[in-house]
Amino acid sequence: MNAPYITLEDLILDAKFISWVKNPDTVDGQFWINWAAKSEENQLILEQAKAIILELAKDDDEPIQDELNDLWSRIEATNDAFDKEKAKQNAVVHQLSFIKSWQKVAAVFVGFGVVVALILFLLNQKVNISTQYAENQKIQLPDGSFVVLNANSSVSFADDWDEQSPREVWLEGEAFFSVTHTANHQKFIVHTNDLDVQVLGTKFNVNARASKTRVVLNSGKVKLFLHQEKNQEVDMKPGELVDFSANNKAFIKKVVKTKVFSAWVNKELVFEDTSLGEIAQLLEDNYGYKVKFVNEELANLTFTGTADTENINLLFTILQKTFNITIQKQGNNLIINN
Template sequence: MNAPYITLEDLILDAKFISWVKDPDTVDGNFWVNWAAKSEENQLVLEQAKAIILELVKDVDEPIQDELNDLWRRIEASNDAFDQEKARQNAVGHKLSLIKTWQKAAAVFVGFGIVVSLLFFLLNQKVSISTQYAENQKIQLPDGSFVVLNANSSVSFADDWDEQSPREVWLEGEAFFSVTHTANHQKFIVHTNDLDVQVLGTKFNVNARVSKTRVVLNSGKVKLFLRQEKNQEVDMKPGELVDFSSNNKAFVKKAVKTKVFSAWVNKELVFEDTSLEEIAQLLEDNYGYKVKFVNKELANLTFTGTANTENINLLFTILQKTFNISIQKQENNLIINN
């Protein structure tokens, strides 16, 4: 699971955080406690986010359609007022204890799109599925589409999808999607920390880890939207890869062999002029290893070949013979040397 969260909005849209607030005994409980303990700012944001979510949960069983419609009208009609109110709240230290109803909390702290996303989690029974290191899992979604979840990853979605609303999935980590096209051209959206990946029917791979999101399109069409700037979008065609860095807010697009990036679905790793540094990152992301290069120049060596995802030790053997290097395992640490 990745942090930090920069804003309150980031935190209240995290599926695992919402689950923890509703049930503090979940397996992720220690993560949130430890994250809050890192700084006073983290503690403040966590308490504020909990206050909003608990207020929403408290009122969620009450009739809300009229209030929701009114909220949407007010949010759409008063963006300027929202900005002014948010600035005022910042000036007085975000004193959310003054906010007593979920309508006020939503109107002050989140925009229209975020309200919809948050209500999605709270008004629908949510399915959350996670994988461990070195584990893949195939999942069928409510519409018949399939997701293959890579190691050390998680997805969340409602257990029943409204045919008139977008089909939405929240992803942390890496997954391959095979999306079914619907007769009414229903949108399918994958949400990551930074991007919304929007499609109708297609096959594509999404890798959203740390500060970078990578999308590789096998077939169909995809539109990418920045979550914080909906007016900026990138169109993709089959055979294209797009990298987005949250550090510099930049998109990089290029043509690729898509099989290299989705071969893991068939339990195969394909490398084409892949640096050992990139392979080391894959080993950290998918297998939980911490990799250290004693000689930093070794990280720049490039490798072309294949390996089985279920026999990663064979990859170590191949790399050692190919480059005449040593790879020593010490528990979860890998030490690479000449």
């Protein structure tokens, strides 16, 4: 199995997943359980996929052809409308390709009810956008707000937002948000694995990787809500940074120069007394390198300077000359030695 899966469609077309839903005692079960445990979004997708498969299992009748033809027309019309709407956005998005997948769905599932369920999901589906290592992407949200997605990161959000419900985005990795304030003071919420970032209109940076979430507020106001502690919240003012560790459930707040943490949006890396250990973590998160310090004390050296996000080799050269060290590349591995 080559997951991670990121969409409902991926799951409902996977023969091994279907087999596990129908026969929960199969050996593949632990794989799906582990995948769902990685995030609340994974858990939701898994439950939706299971519900569709189990609903179909109740219906063994062959679909009536007239009903099937009518349903097919509705799918085509909905898909066309969806394509026209998405063409207005510059972002490259992943959408459910119902037209191409219809024959595969029909072959796996015989039943009218499941296709109706799939149409309902289409009408309220999520847009999923991911970046590769060393790649940034600017995305316009349905309300006109903007997100700049950093490397090795992903966001998802509903295809269409109404004017009453909160505007919601799910983030894994790092992104800079420029949120438009609405006349009715509509909330804007960024969901990470450990906490929610709630705003009205503002500019801020969120980095949510592994067991740590960092929020840096450039302007406006932000309120943080911890998932597991409903009564615990943190208010932020412009110029503040908040770090949250999922390991000890603790918040750390301090005043910082916000440009240091959002310079990547303009394809620049800014370091101020940044340890080589922290730089190594950035290289792993954003560029896919695995960094090894031959001498662990080197990780404590601090660096102040700038670098181009699109020319990371120049940073290696600067670090080598600054600290009289060697940085050896072996595939995706970096070996740092003195």
